[in-house]
Amino acid sequence: MTQKVEKSLSKLIGLIIKKLESGIDVNDSKELRDALSLLETLISVELRKKYNEWAYESLDGIYVGQITMTGKNQISIIGMCVLISDQSYIPIYVHTRISDSSDEIDWMDCKLAEYGGNGIIKIPRNSNQWNKQMYALDVNKINWHYSISYGKEI
Structure with a gap:
């Protein structure tokens, strides 16, 4: 299953990169939605x-605050995701x-969940804080829990 997910995901990322290179907004594209769905699966499998x-x-949604090209055939995605167990955001x-x-995916690095003094910092499902925080995330200042x-x- 992982190879099939990887192949589909890499093709979608290729389409997203072409759009980014052309200056097309990908934030509401079908390719991005489909890629995020496949990322949920792949990341959950690797975390297990x-x-x-x-x-x-497992993950039950990934929401993009920022997507950028970082080099040839490379993208980074910064945002929030939903944990299926309690529907909280991290x-x-x-x-x-x-x-x-x-x-195929040459490589992928993924980090999830900020670690605070009392464990993982989760934003409750019924809070709008996740949406505001998603656009202000600084990946270099987060004490990541999972990698x-x-x-x-x-």
Whole structure:
């Protein structure tokens, strides 16, 4: 399943990159919505491999605050995601590069959840705070709790 998800995701990211290069707004594109759905699956699978507490957890939505090209065939996504268990929001950062043929992911780094003094900082489902915070996230100032890598960075 992971290979099929990876192949579909890399093709969608390739389409998103082409739109970004052309100056087209991708924030409400079908390609981005479909890519985010596949990212939910891939990230959840990879988190389960690394963290025991993810055995019964998964992502139930990723919302983009910022998407940018960071190099050839590379994008970064900064935003918020939803935990399926309690529908709370946590920050997410994804940085990935696809192959030149756009049929595989060369590498992907992902960080989730800010760690505070009392554990993971979660924004409740019924709060609008997540939407405001999503656009102000500074990935370099967050004390990330979860971190995964997929593929091999060159």
